[in-house]
Structures are given as C-alpha cells and as structure tokens.
Amino acid sequence: MTTEQPLLQIKDLRTHFFTENGVVRAVDGVSFDIPVGKTLGVLGESGCGKSVTGYSILQLINAPGRIVGGQILFERDSNGRKEVVDLLKYGARGEDIRRIRGNEIAMIFQEPMTSLNPVLTVGDQLAEAVLVRQKVSKRSALDRAAELLDKVRLPQARELLTKYPHQLSGGMRQRVMIAMALTGHPRLLIADEPTTALDVTTEAQILELMRSLQEEFGMAILFITHDLGVIAEMAESVVVMYLGKVVEKTDIHTLFADPKHPYTQALLESIPKIGHKQGGPLRTIEGMVPSPFDIPSGCPFHPRCTHFMPDVCDAAVPAETPLDEAHTVRCYLYSQQAEGDAHANRA
DSSP states (O other), rough: OOOOSSEEEEEEEEEEEEEETTTEEEEEEEEEEEEEEEEEEEOOOSSSSSSHHHHHHHOOOOTTTTEEEEEEEEEEEETTTEEEEEGGGGGTTSHHHOOOOOTTTTESSSSSGGGGOOTTHHHHHHHHHHHHOOOOOOOHHHHHHHHHHHHHHHSHHHHHOOOOGSSOOOHHHHHHHHHGGGGGGEEEEEETTTTTSSOOOHHHHHHHHHHHHHHTTEEEEEEEEEEEHHEEEEEEEEEEETEEEEEEEEEEEHHOOOOOOOOHHHHHEEEHHHTTTOOOOOOOOOOOOOOOTSSOSSTTTTTGTTTOOTTTTSSOOOEEEEEETTTOOOOOGGGGGHHHHHHHHOO
C-alpha cells in the first residue's frame, strides 16, 4: 500500500444547480484521488456529472450553479516547498485560484472552437497565454508559442502562428489547445472529452500525443470521457459515475476483467466485441437516464437494474463498499445490509 500524498484529493464534493424548476444535484458526494503523474479516467453517460466535476476543481461553475460542500485538496509545489491546500477556500475569483488555473492545473475543453477566439490568430492567443504566465517580450512569447506547436507535433509551426482557428482542422485546433494548456507547465491536466469530435485516426494521434507529453512533463491527467476504448487506452484507474454519484472505483484491469456494479457491467456489455456472432443482438441498458429534477429514491440506477431488490435498492442510497484496497462499489449486492434488509422484508 502506497503512502505517497496524492496530487489531488476530492472529498464528498457537491455541486448543485438551483433553477426555477428545482435543484439539480449534478455532483452529489463525489470522492476520489489522483496520484502524482498518473491518469484517472472518469466514465459515464451524458448527464452523470463528469464535466461538472472537472469544472468544480477549477471553480468554473457559473450561476445558477454553486459548490455547496466538500473538499478539493491539491498538493502545491512552490519552489520545492510542498503544501496541501483546499482549493474551495480560495474563492472562485480570488488571486490564489487564478494563479493555479492554467499554471498548476490546466484544462482542455471538449470543443476547441468554444475556447479559441475566432478573430485572433493562433500566434496571438498562444503568445497571450505565455505573457500571462511569464515576464517576457512579445517576440519571446511568439518564439515560445512556436516551440509549443512543435512540441504538439504540428508541422510548419511558424506559419501556423499567423493562421486563424477556422483555417485549421479539428485535430489541429485540439493540438493548439493542448499547446496552450502546456504554457504553464501544469502538474494536473483536466481533459474534458478532448477527442469526442475527432475521427478515429486523429483521436489515436491525440491520445498518443497526450501520453508522450505526460511522460515528458510528469503531469497527472483527469480524463473525462464516455468512451470505454479511450479509457482503456489512457487510464490506470477509473471512476464510474451515474447521476452525480460515484458507483464504482477500481484500476483499469479490474474494470474490464471483473466489473462489479450492474451499471458498469451493462456499459461493458453494450459495446461490440471481437468474436461475437455477426448480426446478433447487442445488449442495451433498458430505460432512460432519469430526469435530474426527479431522481429515484434509493440507488438512482435501480429502475434500470436487472438485479433490483424491492424495498432494498429503492429504500436508501447504498454506502460505498470496499471490495479490496483499490476497488470500491456502491451497490447493495455487495453490502451486508442488503442481506439483512431482504431477510427482514421477507419476514
């Protein structure tokens, strides 16, 4: 068992959106750790709270959203002196969190065109990012921008500095965003579905690039995705989320070899596999993700679960049950309480 301090610890994080129609508990008691230099994958269907978790780390939640509870403990490294701070105590607009954003923790968003300014050249935007973080001249900042474009393997970097975002392909824009994220030499990179809009060939290139940059810079990565193939390619450990809650945490090998939560099992069974009979039915997860305004009582997955136990699964939210040192699951199938409740109900 390792005693090394994790780079990031999220403890009971709760981010809610207070709307006219009710409260949306987008992130509802999420906890996990990210070790130094490792990759943690966050997996789940759309609407499960993956992206909101990433935004919450950097306090990028806008009204009517608000972080209402929890801790986000980050190990800062200032001139060789390490200290653990709670990012939530800094405030969303304070100087301390602004020093961390883009420097110690950077983020790549899902769609580059929402992050790049369409009326500024790539060189101007990269140089601006360098100037914000380093006291250098505009010429030196442009030189650094060209170096970063070389680093992310974009050809003819000097010429690209004069191009506008709309003149680049999707894969090239995503590489520009990665280059921008590297301007501050971050210790943690949050990647929010960075390959969703790319073709499979470009996706493979971006993933390989991120792995090589992680090794070179020693970054940890929080990789948010709904793609099991990407998770298998990138992550060492995985957090599976459903309706704002973590339902399973484990290492990548156990996730595919021995998933425990019915939701994780259903996700894995709903993807095509080599060796399956051609033309045979592909399993789907029955039902729909419930409305965030009307989350079912008990385990939120129970209306779609094939292992549903009446008066147990719909009675209370199951606690997180440790199966071994690195594997936890939130399901009554693995809880002693389930056996007792089922026995009492039968009696």
